[in-house]
Amino acid sequence: MYWLFSTKCKKTLNKMKVNPKDWRIEQLETVAKQYGVAVRKTGGSHVVSDHNEWIELLCVPAHRPIKPVYVKKFIALIEILEVNDENT
Secondary structure: OHHHOOHHHHHHHHHHHHOOOOEOHHHHHHHHHHOOOEEEEOOOOEEEEEOOOOOOOEEEEOOOOEOHHHHHHHHHHHHHHHHHHHHO
């Protein structure tokens, strides 16, 4: 299912892994959509990401740039999807 990624999405995710600094919420949203992750903007100061294979929600402050800790959490959750996809 997740093999339909664009090359740009894969490159962006790899760049995030190498350097989790100075990313914007729009870039996380682009990668999230490629993995089927639902992104909610509630009008508040956070953006919430959710997927039915995740145990937890990811709430990211919408400040610019996003702090590296949130990018690392995002990457970890995306990697869960990749591992689950390989096992199916």
